[in-house]
């Protein structure tokens with residue numbers, strides 16, 4: 001049975017950059033979006049640059065508050081001011097677009113992965129190290145990387161550290177923003193395979209924000225198409241070639257449809 005783990009209902013967000021010309025109509029980065037992500041699925045969010053994907057993701061993560069609408073994650077209403085967002089943040093984690101930027105260059109791999117355990121006072125230092133090494137093993141980073149710094153790692157290895165850091169608190173949902181686009185194709189494939197494996201072994205739900213239509217095709221179960229902040233369509237990847245589509249989706253996926 002489909003069980004929604006994220007529910008977004010008529011959500012809008014503007015950054016308030018109204019010009020004199022547009023002062024009667026706020027310019028919405030996200031404009032009246034409604035969607036639901038089911039437990040255990042890989043849900044893609046696609047759209048051109050500036051279409052509002054990251055803004056939507058940040059609202060789902062509780063980093064940004066919507067101007068209008070409701071967001072429920074794991075049965076908690078994020079828009080309810082009584083919800084403790086830092087409790088929620090353990091259950092829904094984010095992997096950044098650029099692992100160069102998201103890892104602290106002055107801190108070791110071990111420190112970066114353990115950071116959340118420190119912040120939440122989980123275990124003593126031996127237990128934290130044990131948990132970190134176990135997770136490093138799961139993301140195929142050998143123990144020898146524990147004391148290394150980000151500049152001593154390849155792009156793919158940095159991405160593995162970013163994924164391990166996101167998983168250390170055992171989240172239920174992982175939001176990945178262009179997680180593989182900076183990597184070359186073979187490394188991308190290995191990171192996607194890793195995410196698929198982790199999804200199964202850790203019972204994760206994945207939300208994947210991307211420009212890359214091939215990633216969508218091979219990796220996602222369902223996909224939301226966003227244009228100018230508005231939801232154009234949600235489609236099922238399995239029936240993509242036989243289902244009718246919104247004209248914008250057809251335009252966006254033209255090359256794949258012609259294959």
Ligand SMILES: Nc1ncnc2c1ncn2[C@@H]1O[C@H](COP(=O)(O)OP(=O)(O)OP(=O)(O)O)[C@@H](O)[C@H]1O
Nearest residue numbers: 015017029047048049050051052053054055056211
């Ligand atoms: N902090 C901000 N202040 C003002 N405007 C912003 C801010 N962040 C995003 N925007 C604007 O909101 C719109 C949506 O941006 P957003 O980053 O959500 O799009 P995106 O689809 O994730 O783009 P990309 O794929 O390039 O990352 C854009 O017009 C952008 O310029």
